[in-house]
Amino acid sequence: MSQYIKWFNELGIEDVDLVGGKNASLGEMYQNLTQEGIRIPNGFAITAEAYRAILDTNDAWEKLHAQLDSLNPDDVVQLQACGKRCREIIYECKLPDTMVAQISDAYEALKVEYGEDITLAIRSSATAEDSPEASFAGQNESYLNIHGLDALLEAYRRCLASNFTDRSIHYKFDHGFDNLKVYLSVVVMKMVRSDIGESGVMFSIDSETGFKDVVFINAAYGLGENIVQGSIAPDSFYVHKPTFKKGHRTVLKRRLGDKALKMVFSEAIHQGNLAVEYTKNIDTPKADQRRFCIDDNDVLLLADYAIKIEEHYSKQAGYKKPMDMEWAKDGLDGHIYIVQARPETVESRKEGTQLEMYHLKERSEVLLEGQAVGTKIGSGKVCKIVDASKLDNFKAGDVLVAETTSPDWEPVMKIASAIVTNSGGRTCHAAIVSRELGIPAIVGAENAVGILEDGQEITVSCAEGEIGLVYEGKLDFEIIKTDLSSVSKTKTKIMMNLGNPDMAFSLASLPVDGIGLARMEFIINTSIKVHPMALIHPEKIDEATDKKIGQLTAAYDSPQSYFVKVLSEGVATIASSVYPNPCVVRMSDFKSNEYASLLGGEFFEIDEANPMIGFRGASRYTHPNYEEGFALECAAMKHVRDEMGFDNVILMIPFCRRVEEGQRVLDAMEKYGLKRGENGLKVYVMCEIPNNVIQIDAFCTLFDGISIGSNDLTQLTLGVDRDSEIVAFDYDERDPGVMKMIEMAVEGAKRNHRHSGICGQGPSDYPEMAEALVKMGIESISLNPDTVLQTIQNISELEAQHKDII
DSSP: OOSSEEEGGGOOGGGHHHHHHHHHHHHHHHHHTGGGTOOOOOEEEEOHHHHHHHHHHTTOHHHHHHHHTTOOTTOHHHHHHHHHHHHHHHHTOOOOHHHHHHHHHHHHHHHHHHOTTOOEEEEEEETTTTBTTBOOTTOSOEEEEEOSHHHHHHHHHHHHHGGGOHHHHHHHHHTTOOTTTOOEEEEEEEOOOGGGSEEEEEESSOTTTOOTTEEEEEEEEBOTHHHHHTSSOOEEEEEEHHHHHTTOOOOSEEEOOOOOEEEEEOOOOEETTEESSOEEEEEOOHHHHTSOSSOHHHHHHHHHHHHHHHHHHHHHHTSOOOEEEEEEEOTTTOOEEEEEEEEOOSGGGSOTTEEEEEEESOOOOEEEEEEEESSOEEEEEEEEOSSGGGGGGOOTTOEEEESOOOGGGHHHHTTOSEEEESSOOTTSHHHHHHHHHTOOEEEOOTTHHHHSOTTOEEEEEOOSSSEEEEEESOOOEEEEEEEGGGOOOOSSEEEEEOOOGGGHHHHTTSOOSOEEEEEHHHHIIIIIOBOHHHHHOGGGSOHHHHHHHHHHHTTSSSHHHHHHHHHHHHHHHHHHTTTTSOEEEEOOOOOHHHHHTSBTGGGTOOOOSOGGGSSOTHHHHTSTTTHHHHHHHHHHHHIIIIISOOTTEEEEEOSOOSHHHHHHHHHHHHHTTOOTTGGGOOEEEEEOSHHHHHTHHHHHHHOSEEEEOHHHHHHHHHTOOTTOGGGGGGOOTTOHHHHHHHHHHHHHHHHTTOEEEEOSSHHHHOHHHHHHHHHHTOSEEEEOGGGHHHHHHHHHHHHHHTTTTO
16 A cells, blocks of 8 residues: 555545645545546545655754744745745755655556556645635645656645745635644646646636525636636636526526637746746637637536535535536547535635625716626725735735736735736636635726726725726725524515616525516616617618627627527526526516617617607517517527526516507517416516506406506606606605505406516605505515615514504
8 A cells, every 4th residue: 555645536525634625625526426427537646644754854844943933924025035945945855765656656557547648737735725714725836737757756846845835824824724734735637638628617606696506617718727817807607506407408697708818838948857837828819719618518517517516515514515616628538527626615604694785875987897706895095016026015905906916915915905907707816815805806807007096096896796896086885784584574575676687696695585677678788788670680780880799799609699698698697596486577678769779779760759658668569660679589588488497587568558569469479489378477567557557457367467667657647757857846656646546556456366566666765655555465566676675674564563454
């Protein structure tokens, strides 16, 4: 039996003390998950016992104590000198002959399995690594594409020395680890040739919000270091776990990254027996940047891997255990491998009953935007750091602004109020560390270093969805903390209005009974950006518009599939945040002037004097000017329900003026594959026109429920144009006439055994209106997210007071 070598098939997660977290997890997966179809490259661990033996036989412990015992890790100069000397002490150690022989024998065995030309990935595996308290991300070195015994031994010694990089020493102090009691094991495994393939990182949880129902995947061309370093924006994908497990194999949503660089192997530059600079970045061809680097089959295979890995580790732990995984696709054999798995160490450790929401109380000029990391807000003075020599300039509370960050910068990152980087995605180093430290960060904010000035006061907001915004000046904001365990359950269903899919996961923990209004037009306006008829009829638009549309749709099979996929993924993302509770999706309700503002819209829209009561809502759906666009909307909703599995989606028809018009719309929906009642499909109608109330019984024969749109109902009951400032003083949802109309609508729905709800602005703004609705016996009230918690409290108290009538 080898004293210093343990093969993956001999290791399990209980062996962390012997081989470190990385090796133990690889062994655990190799033993238990390869039989479930998950590919793990074979390899072996050089144990922590070997590390201790090397230091013992070379009398290194006393020398290391002399350096570390009096170290002040916050003294950067002393830290650098100490780290340099500690690394020299380790590197100068001689490997025992017995150990060299055992490493050589193991290497020969790998060559028997994979062939003489096998190259190796050699990675550090600390014995405290991947603990629940700390990720140790990027603290120690790795060496890739190593070939030959001499190079293997040299890489091994360098890995051992990396136990004392400046960043690793400081990190251990920060997390309460004794530097001399964190031992280093080393992974030696078959190299997955992602340099000619793809690679990435994935989580079995949303890494920003803690939403546990998704797998989040990042992907890029070449080696994965560019993703970790933050030098590129990778492609990103989400897969919804509950519907996936029910057999619906679809991508929930995706974002195209630039992937501007691809890391590959270069000609080796040797220092001793090891190629020191063995990688280089090359420019990714423009055509490859404009397409997703992996296809849906790859995404779904990765999701399958992630779910199985999470389930295995959760079963072993006895509780839900979200995982952080690295993957690589081999360009030679075309297979996808898992090369690392560890517990997710930030979101999964938060208390599930505590909700913390950040809210800006004022706004100013937006200077920059990028990808938000976390959901917090921070402000301070800009301190631009262009290289490590400038770190001493940084003061506590400053906003760190840089091209990218590296592990050596962590001492200043922990005292920053926020971080902004030019490049990177949500799994780069800056994102990982800021998430762990609880600091808001924006990555991929193009030219942040050039635009922001040293000493400039800014506010960094990650509280507005996946897009993070940098505002001019220090803005006032509030933090609203709620113990969700104390929130009462109400008989009246409290739902939420939500149009922005980017906010869905961050709001998923709100204790609502579903989404009462998901506005389709928000997704069309902000994500699709193109008039649907312009996608169908390119012959009717000019060359410049056609070129812009071509750029937006380049990564998709066709312009129409672009519309269907982006819309369906946006709606499904909203629906996933409350699944399996209902999500009421309103079909498009743009006015003609709003449609005209979309790309290509000017070629298809007429100029109306008062579009608020013109060509909008149901009247468009069967009209020759738009019916083909409505067909695309229906195709997207059919995909959401039937293919993606979100049967919690209820469709709603807005601004339906007449009963006959409602029937025409239902007939058109059936023609396009959305038959009311089939596959459980419910269709509601907005009750927002006086005729909807007057003929409530007739409308209830066609539809499964009503949702009162108090905004338009107020406008049309009072004859007040809600877009006109001059008569705004007469616009009031609480007017007795409006409230009487609402009461008649609720009573009509009850009489016909139909669902009744309200999704207008009124109940969010006026507690007394919410109170009146509860007394009427309305079934659901849908509110803006920021008023949900207070309204639940108010309605709970009201229901307790009026048990006799509610």
